[in-house]
Amino acid sequence: MQLQFAIDTLSTDAALELAAAAAPHVDILELGTPLIKSEGVAAIRALRAAHPDKTLLADLKTADAGELEADLAFGAGADLVTVLGTADDSTIAGAVKAAGKHGKGVVVDLIGVADKAERARQAAELGAVFSEFHAGLDEQAQDGYSLDTLLSAGSASGTDFSVAGGVSVATIAAVQAAGARVAVAGGAIYGAPDVAAAAAELKAAIA
Numbered sequence: 315m316q317l318q319f320a321i322d323t324l325s326t327d328a329a330l331e332l333a334a335a336a337a338p339h340v341d342i343l344e345l346g347t348p349l350i351k352s353e354g355v356a357a358i359r360a361l362r363a364a365h366p367d368k369t370l371l372a373d374l375k376t377a378d379a380g381e382l383e384a385d386l387a388f389g390a391g392a393d394l395v396t397v398l399g400t401a402d403d404s405t406i407a408g409a410v411k412a413a414g415k416h417g418k419g420v421v422v423d424l425i426g427v428a429d430k431a432e433r434a435r436q437a438a439e440l441g442a443v444f445s446e447f448h449a450g451l452d453e454q455a456q457d458g459y460s461l462d463t464l465l466s467a468g469s470a471s472g473t474d475f476s477v478a479g480g481v482s483v484a485t486i487a488a489v490q491a492a493g494a495r496v497a498v499a500g501g502a503i504y505g506a507p508d509v510a511a512a513a514a515e516l517k518a519a520i521a
């Protein structure tokens with residue numbers, strides 16, 4: 315299983331600092347949605363320049379104009395982009411078309427999707443490389459939130475999937491046991507006092 319670091323910061327400088335510390339211990343560097351909204355695709359160019367050989371995921375969470383938005387991010391150096399599972403099939407298909415042009419890939423983010431397993435199967439048919447079983451920061455803050463629901467749905471989907479929703483050192487082994495292709499961790503890394511050590515600890519837990 316791969317480890318993806320969601321860099322949910324607001325400035326490119328902060329993202330570069332976090333990425334430099336965590337990169338040796340993670341497989342995928344994710345430019346978080348807040349970062350891309352704050353800094354634009356210039357942040358993708360900066361991370362690409364600093365990490366020429368690392369897999370970069372731009373968490374665009376595209377809802378419309380899939381081909382246009384994906385093309386922008388791939389052109390700036392992203393290897394993977396996210397499109398919302400709640401978007402129209404044609405939006406996902408458009409992003410997949412752009413991915414084909416650049417030799418890159420699309421991840422479908424299932425945040426807010428009721429039947430995540432079924433939508434993941436549809437996303438695979440539309441050409442997504444995998445789907446992200448995701449509970450966002452707002453859902454995580456609600457009473458009774460549990461990662462287990464995401465893990466069961468991911469396993470039941472029969473697709474390649476990632477999991478995001480407050481993954482931590484306490485839960486990452488369960489993510490791996492559920493059969494995920496990628497575990498996504500944001501706050502557990504960028505919120506730690508020692509970012510490099512936190513990333514290394516997560517990686518060691520799934521080695």
Ligand SMILES: O=C([C@H](O)CO)[C@H](O)[C@H](O)COP(=O)(O)O
Pocket residue numbers: 320321322346347348373449450451478479480481498499500501502
């Ligand atoms: O995608 C995310 C969220 O919607 C904010 O943009 C996070 O990157 C994702 O949830 C992973 O972060 P943690 O939940 O803090 O691990």
